[in-house]
Amino acid sequence: MSSVAVTTLANGLRVATDRMEHVETVSLGIWVGAGTRDEKPEVNGVAHLLEHMAFKGTESRSAREIAEEIEAVGGHLNAYTSRESTAYYAKVLAEHAPLAVDILADILQHSTFDEQELARERDVVLQEIGQAHDTPDDLVFDHFQETAFPDQPMGRPVLGTVEIVETMPRAALVDHMSRTYGGERMVLCAAGKIDHGALVALGERLLAQVAPKSATDATAARYTGGEFRHDRHLEQTHLVFGLPGYANKEADYFAINLFSTMLGGGMSSRLFQEVREKRGLVYSIYSFHSPYRDGGLFGIYAGTGPDRLDELVAVIGEQVGDLGSNASDGEIERARTQMKASLLMARENTGARAEALANQLLIYGRPIPVDEIVAKVEGVDRAALARVADHIASGPLTVAALGPVKSLPDHETIVERLS
Secondary structure, rough: OEEEEEEEEOOOEEEEEEEOOOOHHHHEEEEOOOHHHHHHHOOOHHHOOOHHHHOOOEEEOHHHHHHHHHHHOOOOEEEOOOOOEEEEEEEEEEEHHHHHHHHHHHHOOOOOOOHHHHHHHHHHHHHHHHHOOOOOHHHHHHHHHHHHHOOHHOOOOOOOOOOOOOOOOOOHHHHHHHHHOOOHHHEEEEEEEOOOHHHHHHHHHOOOOOOOOOOOOOOOOOOOOOOEEEEEEOEEEEEEEEEEEHHHOOOEEEEEEEEHHHHOOOOOHHHHHHHHHHHOOOOOOOEEEEEOOOEEEEEEEEOOOHHHHHHHHHHHHHHHHHHHHHOOOHHHHHHHHHHHHHHHHHHHHHHHHHHHHHHHHHHOOOOHHHHHHHHHHHHHOOHHHHHHHHHHHOOOOOOEEEOOOOOOOHHHHHHHHOO
């Protein structure tokens, strides 16, 4: 019998629970299917600033009272913004779930966005942007995303820019929330010691005023690729290579994740073993796949000294080119086991289960049974891996490089080596 239950309220907001019998806590939150890609270009960063401001006071609670109320019961609140979603969540003892829902419902419906608080929080976000600029292995990813998706919302930084954030008006926050925070794009989700009927009743009482509709006119993602190089005085050159990936719902979504696991998903992966362990070219190297509603991005990150760049690019190219056709049975099975273990281990964590269920509803419109996911992972065969290899080789290359870049091969050479 499934532990998952879903109810849709009159305003389209879905209430979902994943009951875990042997825990005493509950992780719950409200996930919104809107993020950076839903922003208007002149207010890039508004989704992230709004997420910050939601905790800075409501009509009935000050920012301090919000913090004190949740911590008085031993709980905690947090939030995050991504390109396609925004999440506000809490973890509490099961008996305090009503308080957590009440606070979350309050901050998402009755925040005042006080001008003095907004001025302070702008400064906080500006410090966050400054910290990112001082962290090259973070900053290179902003340049990477902008290069892969130029002149479109998908390529803009989640934090926004200094120029926009420092003058962001209160009206921009109000407008973004009213445009995008509609019931049909929101999920109240909980995992742990929780009764579904009780959570539905809380949702009906506390979230009934959420408007049902919201804007759904986000610009389609258009992956184009390209190159960004910034010669900067650093000890290492930070590199990200990007190639076309898959959207969440595409048939080979699980195949490309298995491919990425084999290529650069852990200490036994090809890139880690060949590039770090055998040759000592890097401290950090990994591959990743970022899926979106309408496309995806497959990438490889590495950081190395400027005198090793040519060798590094050559070795990465060799491994990418070989994997699609020459993966061993052992590494395929090892990657499958890694993916299944990661999935099943996450199910021991209330927060991970709540987030997974919420994302499934936002992306697929239904809960995905764990057995179904495991079957898809086990169903990836050599033909699927070959398709993935052909797919990532079929599109333009994205190169983002930050640090000493003069010895990095030119774009055409990198393309030849990675193909």
